[in-house]
Amino acid sequence: MRPALFPLLPFAADETTCSWAARMAAFHARSSVGTFLRDLNLDPHLMALGDRDEIGRLCEIAGQDPRPVLGNTLTRLKGSAHALGRDMMRTILCPATRIRFCPACIALDDAASVATNQNPAVHRRERLIWRFRPVRTCPHHGVDLECRVRPADNHVMGAFGEIGPGSVHLLTSIDYEGELRSASSLQRYVAERISGNATDHWLDTVPLEQVVRFSELLGAILLHGPRTFLEDLSEPELCAAGAVGWTNVSHGEQSITRALHVVHAQHHFDVGSKARSFRDTFYNLVEEVEYYPSTSPFRALLRRHVEHSALN
Numbered sequence: 001m002r003p004a005l006f007p008l009l010p011f012a013a014d015e016t017t018c019s020w021a022a023r024m025a026a027f028h029a030r031s032s033v034g035t036f037l038r039d040l041n042l043d044p045h046l047m048a049l050g051d052r053d054e055i056g057r058l059c060e061i062a063g064q065d066p067r068p069v070l071g072n073t074l075t076r077l078k079g080s081a082h083a084l085g086r087d088m089m090r091t092i093l094c095p096a097t098r099i100r101f102c103p104a105c106i107a108l109d110d111a112a113s114v115a116t117n118q119n120p121a122v123h124r125r126e127r128l129i130w131r132f133r134p135v136r137t138c139p140h141h142g143v144d145l146e147c148r149v150r151p152a153d154n155h156v157m158g159a160f161g162e163i164g165p166g167s168v169h170l171l172t173s174i175d176y177e178g179e180l181r182s183a184s185s186l187q188r189y190v191a192e193r194i195s196g197n198a199t200d201h202w203l204d205t206v207p208l209e210q211v212v213r214f215s216e217l218l219g220a221i222l223l224h225g226p227r228t229f230l231e232d233l234s235e236p237e238l239c240a241a242g243a244v245g246w247t248n249v250s251h252g253e254q255s256i257t258r259a260l261h262v263v264h265a266q267h268h269f270d271v272g273s274k275a276r277s278f279r280d281t282f283y284n285l286v287e288e289v290e291y292y293p294s295t296s297p298f299r300a301l302l303r304r305h306v307e308h309s310a311l312n
């Protein structure tokens with residue numbers, strides 16, 4: 001039986017669920033995504049929350065294989081917590097009220113709309129990796145992501161509405177301005193994990209939230225001392241901390257241990273003359289891993305060192 005929506009506007013492997021719904025609204029109905037979904041007897045609010053049943057119904061109506069769509073679905077759990085597959089995230093997502101984009105990627109989307117003589121809203125995709133806070137630079141174009149207030153669904157067509165570059169000339173101008181820079185290795189790892197690519201890394205089975213938080217905190221401690229809290233860092237400082245921490249975390253347990261011992265040797269006499277224990281020196285890091293499940297390698301590593309320092 002032919003699906004209710006025809007022809008199929010295929011889901012792109014790198015886009016968010018809401019991006020695809022908004023592109024279909026522009027393609028099939030030339031309307032906002034809210035109007036489009038309600039006309040299909042679907043609930044826009046549930047779609048925005050990443051309700052998997054509602055998204056499955058949209059796939060059925062569109063004739064789209066639901067697996068890649070559900071694989072890219074961020075499902076709201078509680079408060080700011082979301083799930084992407086089996087990965088749970090609290091702090092590494094950008095606020096849902098903001099939309100981030102690479103102007104060069106959007107310019108390419110616009111070029112596709114010009115080539116097909118279609119509305120730009122049909123082609124402008126919100127990439128899933130743009131939803132993640134550690135991804136600050138486009139891995140394809142080396143330009144910083146821009147951030148705007150996310151347009152309200154009931155007023156605009158497409159995921160971006162009127163925001164973003166208006167012409168394909170932007171890509172050329174960025175090329176000539178020579179502002180390209182490469183994404184940090186932590187950013188690249190996060191982007192690879194989200195894209196579902198096999199990275200063959202020892203951290204691949206560790207929840208992404210833990211990998212990012214632990215890398216950023218370890219880097220912050222290495223750069224600014226053991227009593228540093230992530231909440232006190234500016235965005236550039238957080239980016240630098242993530243890059244430094246990742247250098248140690250990515251090389252495994254011995255590398256992390258070495259870094260901690262160097263910091264402990266430098267700072268365990270910071271206040272007064274009484275030497276502080278490993279636990280006291282790394283109070284905030286020990287507190288952080290207490291939130292991790294007992295299976296976490298970071299939690300096991302820290303515990304081992306706290307117990308070892310208590311015996312000596």
Ligand SMILES: [Zn+2]
Binds near residue numbers: 102104138140142
């Ligand atoms: Zn780009």
